[in-house]
Amino acid sequence: MLSRLTDKPYRLIGGAALIGLWQTASVFMSDITMASPVEAFGAAWRMICDPVFLKEHMSISIMRTVLALMLESLCGFFLGVLAGRFEPVMDFLEPSRRLMTSIPAVVATVLAMLWFGMGSVMVIVLSTVFIVPTVYVNIAESMVKCDKTYTEMAFVYRFSSLMRLKYVYLPAVYAALTASLVVTTGNSMRLVILAEVMGAGEGLGYVLGISRARLDMPTLYGCVLISFGFVWLGENIIRRILRRRTGWKKTSANSAA
Amino acid sequence: MEKNICKLCGITVRMGEKNILENFSIEIKRGFVTGIAGKSGKGKTTLLRTIAGLEKHTEGTAEFSYKKLGYVFQEHRLLPWVTLLENTALPLIRYMRKKDAEKKAYGALESVLLDKCADMYPENLSGGMARRAAIARALAYEPDLLLLDEPFSGQDSATKKHLIDVLKAYMQNTESSVVLVSHHDEDFEMLSAEVVSL
Secondary structure, three states, X not given: OHHHHHHOHHHHHHHHHHXXXXXXXXXXXXXXXXXXXXXXXXXXXXHHHOHHHHHHHHHHHHHHHHHXXXXXXXXXXHHHHHHHHOHHHHHHHHHHHHHHHHOOHHHHHHHHHHHHOOOHHHHHHHHHHHHHHHXXXXXXXXXXXXXXXXXXXXXXXXXXXXXXHHHHHHXXXXXXXXXXXXXXXXXXXXXXXXHHHHHOOOOHHHHHHHHHHOOOHHHHHHHHHHHHHHHHHHHHHHHHHHHHHOHHHHHXXXXXX | OOOEEEEEEEEXXXXXXXXXXXXXXXXXXXXOEEEEEOOOOOOHHHHHHHHHOOOOOOEEEEEEOOOOEEEEOOOOOOOOOOOHXXXXXXXXXXXXXXXXXXXXXXXXXXXXXXXXXXXXXXHHOOHHHHHHHHHHHHHHOOOOEEEEEOOOOXXXXXXXXXXXXXXXXXXXXXXXXXXXXXXOHHHHHHOOOEEEEO
């Protein structure tokens, strides 16, 4: 882990610069607008060590994010595959896609609160509605741009639909799927927290909302750090899983050498 | 059994504003090699693509009586994310168990002198080797009509002679038809092809 950080010194320097900038800003700004890094890290540590926070807030936010991530990835993937394969499906979904990408987050949050009330369903639905179009567009575009030479080969040799999906389309959309998953991990957490701030009685967003109301800046910034840590961990897990799935690239590179 | 495996009568294939093939007729006889000769841009590849169902003709009639079609494209068109053995076995998986398909695919790779490369990925092969792997894929599939678009390019003379012997043996064993596109008359002579010029 440490060696991976030292392998990329500029990443380490960038992180240190960010903390330095934060510390400098906190010196010049009021306590009720910005907590210092030490205070924020201290508050985050206290929250992580608090079993009540972990059980009643953190675990709920993680559960909501993971569920939203699964739902939006599955919906986006299958709709994207269908739309990329069949043009009428893409045309049919286009108005919905445009609606979902243009509706302001606040409006959607208010509507979701009205339709689903406060709680997990609202938070998960809201996150899903915002993220699905990103995954969908990435997958659909990759499917459309899938190398025609391979689809023609599959046609000539009468590959079944499942074989086409497994051997031609899936590898072609793999890069788009990887990029989408990495981006959506962070965005899902952000949207879950946003929805929790607006309309939930528990979760990291709820704690963040309460600490903002109480002007408790260390806790507020601590929540941001915890959220950052969770997204960082999630992204790394996804990258590791996906790297393992693309093992063929390494193998072929080795045999070339 | 019909005498012709494929019969095109007065077909026109249009791409954009241009007619690539115009009022063209050909009969591909079962069990024979038909050679397609002609300068670049005359529509040789378009003809093969039309026979394969990859291009639609706007005029004329086309009759096909083949059951399985093999096509060695101008480019190798091997999937880069699977090994040569898998590439060769994939078309067979619909018709037999994976183990049997791989056994047959290995035999086909052996016939084109690529058995030692079965576990390699296409990106690690030279152009000529990849072309041979594409031939192996087509032969393992056991088509009754085999379309070959300049299959011997990138091969040295000894390998080319070997491939021609393999094709001859395949035709003898299966009574299948071959349509060969080439710029070299010697290829047609070696396979005793009936040549049609475009």
